Amino acid sequence: MSKNMFKFFGSLALFAFVLSGTAVKAGTKEDVTKKGSVSCGVSQGVPGFSNADASGKWSGIDVDMCRAVAAAVLGDANKVKYQPLSAKDRFEVLKSGQIDMLSRNTTWTLSRDAGLGLEFVGTNFYDGQGFIVRKAAKVNTAKKLNNVKVCVETGTTTELNLRDYFKANKLKYEAVSFTKADEAVAAYDAGRCDVYTTDKSGLAAQRTKMKNPGEHTVLPETISKEPLGPVVRGNDQNWKDIAAWSLYVMIEAEELGVSSKNIDSMKSTDNPNIKRLLGLEGDTGKSLGLSNTWAYNIIKQVGNYGEVYEKNVGANTPLGLARNGSPNQLWSKGGILYAPPVR
Amino acid sequence: MKKLSNFKNNLSKNLQWQNFLPQFFLLLFFCLLIFYFTRNAQINLLARNITSGFDFLSTNSGFDVQFSLIPYDGSFSFGRAYLVGLLNTLLVSFFGIIFASILGFIIGISRLSENLLLSKLSLFYVELFRNLPLILQIFFWYFVVLRNLPSTEKSLILLNFLIVNVQGFYFPKFIFTNFPFVLYGIIFAILTIFLVKYYSNKMFYNTGKYLPVFKLSLVFLILFPLIFSFLGNVGLKFEQAKLIQNFGIFNYVGGVKLVPEFLALLFALSLYTSAFIAENVRAGILSISKGQKEAAKSIGLNNSLSLKLIIIPQALRVIIPPTTNQFLNLVKNSSLAAGIGYPDLTSVFAGTSLSQTGKAIEIIFIVMMTYLSISLFISLILNWYNKKIAFISK
Numbered sequence: 001m002s003k004n005m006f007k008f009f010g011s012l013a014l015f016a017f018v019l020s021g022t023a024v025k026a027g028t029k030e031d032v033t034k035k036g037s038v039s040c041g042v043s044q045g046v047p048g049f050s051n052a053d054a055s056g057k058w059s060g061i062d063v064d065m066c067r068a069v070a071a072a073v074l075g076d077a078n079k080v081k082y083q084p085l086s087a088k089d090r091f092e093v094l095k096s097g098q099i100d101m102l103s104r105n106t107t108w109t110l111s112r113d114a115g116l117g118l119e120f121v122g123t124n125f126y127d128g129q130g131f132i133v134r135k136a137a138k139v140n141t142a143k144k145l146n147n148v149k150v151c152v153e154t155g156t157t158t159e160l161n162l163r164d165y166f167k168a169n170k171l172k173y174e175a176v177s178f179t180k181a182d183e184a185v186a187a188y189d190a191g192r193c194d195v196y197t198t199d200k201s202g203l204a205a206q207r208t209k210m211k212n213p214g215e216h217t218v219l220p221e222t223i224s225k226e227p228l229g230p231v232v233r234g235n236d237q238n239w240k241d242i243a244a245w246s247l248y249v250m251i252e253a254e255e256l257g258v259s260s261k262n263i264d265s266m267k268s269t270d271n272p273n274i275k276r277l278l279g280l281e282g283d284t285g286k287s288l289g290l291s292n293t294w295a296y297n298i299i300k301q302v303g304n305y306g307e308v309y310e311k312n313v314g315a316n317t318p319l320g321l322a323r324n325g326s327p328n329q330l331w332s333k334g335g336i337l338y339a340p341p342v343r
Numbered sequence: 344m345k346k347l348s349n350f351k352n353n354l355s356k357n358l359q360w361q362n363f364l365p366q367f368f369l370l371l372f373f374c375l376l377i378f379y380f381t382r383n384a385q386i387n388l389l390a391r392n393i394t395s396g397f398d399f400l401s402t403n404s405g406f407d408v409q410f411s412l413i414p415y416d417g418s419f420s421f422g423r424a425y426l427v428g429l430l431n432t433l434l435v436s437f438f439g440i441i442f443a444s445i446l447g448f449i450i451g452i453s454r455l456s457e458n459l460l461l462s463k464l465s466l467f468y469v470e471l472f473r474n475l476p477l478i479l480q481i482f483f484w485y486f487v488v489l490r491n492l493p494s495t496e497k498s499l500i501l502l503n504f505l506i507v508n509v510q511g512f513y514f515p516k517f518i519f520t521n522f523p524f525v526l527y528g529i530i531f532a533i534l535t536i537f538l539v540k541y542y543s544n545k546m547f548y549n550t551g552k553y554l555p556v557f558k559l560s561l562v563f564l565i566l567f568p569l570i571f572s573f574l575g576n577v578g579l580k581f582e583q584a585k586l587i588q589n590f591g592i593f594n595y596v597g598g599v600k601l602v603p604e605f606l607a608l609l610f611a612l613s614l615y616t617s618a619f620i621a622e623n624v625r626a627g628i629l630s631i632s633k634g635q636k637e638a639a640k641s642i643g644l645n646n647s648l649s650l651k652l653i654i655i656p657q658a659l660r661v662i663i664p665p666t667t668n669q670f671l672n673l674v675k676n677s678s679l680a681a682g683i684g685y686p687d688l689t690s691v692f693a694g695t696s697l698s699q700t701g702k703a704i705e706i707i708f709i710v711m712m713t714y715l716s717i718s719l720f721i722s723l724i725l726n727w728y729n730k731k732i733a734f735i736s737k
Contacts, residue, residue: 088698095393095703116701117393138591147587147594149409149510154690155698160405163417175407176602177695178684187684191494191509192603194592235390 028100028232028239029073029289037079040066041093041102044084044180047205048313048321049105049125058082061312062103065124065230068246068302069101072294077301086179088155091116094231101243102231105199107157112231121244123229124305125313126327126336128222129161130200132207135217137194142169142221149174151184151193158198161224185209199226204319242288248339249295252277253304255330255339260303263296276343284342295342305337306330384704399700400425406695408686410602421696428691429713435608435687436674436717442613443673444666447620454625465621473618478679480615485607485683492603495586496593506584506595512606513584514599524575528568535567536560604685608677616673623665627658659732667725671718678714688713 032038042050042062050060058080067077083099094102095117105127106112108120131142131150139145142165152159154177166173176193178184185206188196198206200222207213230247232240253259256274258266266274275281277299279292288294302308309328313319329335388395400422407417412430415423453465472480490509493499498508506513519525536559543554571577584598631654639649678689693710697703 088694091698091701092703115394136591144590146589147596148592154695163405163407174409176409176684179681179694190490
């Protein structure tokens, strides 16, 4: 063989070698510990859920979910890298491993849970889909929306529920779909559509962004169940447990009356449940592969569920979503938030 | 002596092998590469419990699309949604190519005009539209121009014909009765045109005189359908879009509706591509040597005839190949529709359907193959045309 052919086969072999080195992948927790931060997929801006302020600082109930996981794994809630994603791209980005978890007001459904190779870890906000219209439309019920144009974000359950609802009620409509929630809202605001639809929390959030928030009204109907929660890849049981229990301890902490403010004084308590939660008794961290103060870190740095709710979407925020009477209240207070025992 | 020739023979055989081997291994390598990626994807999909396959194409899509050429709603299948997207892509590409060609041709010729104002204006047009990013131009038409049209109840009504508002442009629908007679008229006109053309050619060879075929054709195309309509008792009604009020919500229903997403995309694609085509046309005309024009003049052809008979046919040979590229670009660029929500193939199928089913590999594969087929089809037609008008060396 000539010299050139040696070169040729040599480069082929090299190329093949480079390709073959892509297979094995470590667990997500090990990855996260190694790089020192959690990459978290969030929305492109839904106030109260995940929204960046002028200085680029993210806040919201979904953002706090990311922070809780970072606090549990790395001991520091601020070690999160946020990646804003459109509804359309979110699952593909998670599947491909570019982010460690998705916390982006994502509805838990059977086909997503079972068909995408992903795992929903729980529900951090129980929502339902609604409609917003201009007050000038003089409509007070969704049942009267006939021959309307509806702006909607594409690739969502919202898009599917919308059709189900109008079909079931024999109403005519046109769905005008956009890839970004922002674009759909802007189109509605400019008069391209008569109605905008998304989850009701989202309606409250997006209304704050409109030119004249007072000119719009949310219709009373809730047309769907939208349990929103964080999602992880389905091939990593340990990481799923970490995400799920990060959520549960926030709910459990509220139920036990432990908050970020009183947590240090709680250390002297005799209540074994609280002691276990704070890592003073038992070894809850060990089974998750975390330090025993993981839950303490979450509550201390992020807060319990009630604190997170009131800070981001509660009655005193621009969203003003009252918690009492909604499903997002503890089971002991008439809601459906219920955490399995931390033991 | 015999030994030497043997050696030579061996050497040439060796050389053949040397030429053949690398190609064989290269082919083998690419096959293995494809095999590797397919297998890798398969293993990973299985490991992550991701279902795969093309079964989803026949299941209900569950989502609606605002603009479709065929009956479609969420009760139809994903396969139908694919068709809706494909037709929308073809629609905007078809009209885009036509408008871009016409505009490009006019601008390209104006660029060479002796009228200073006209040529400078054309220069300005070309430099403006080909130097701004296309997505920006789409956004300009969509967000700046069409978004700021009046609301539905304050629609502009032009000449009692076109209704314009922020939700779209509404043209009246033409409703014919006894429509086939119009078609008969058109067919008759086309036949007559062929006959006249044949006669004119014959006359040209025999006497050197010719008939104004183009003008006659126009007259036939208008006159014959009219006569036939009259004889066949064809009726024509316009159905204007009607304003419907539902509480405080106003909407136009009926007529032919063009949504702003389509219009913005069509405007941007046509203008952007026409700037490039104009340059192709100019280059083509400039490539014809001055002698050709002078020769045309010397045999007594006037300006328009020399353009039509001498310059353009030769220039086309230079114009067609790069213009093919522009057509292909236009079709591919139409996928930028996703940016403004026009339901083209990319946004309906590679966007909405993908995220509703999660079948990324299958859908991206289908969409890539579709664009490839469209592009190859256009190339095929234009290559055939190019061959037809090419010089035939005798």
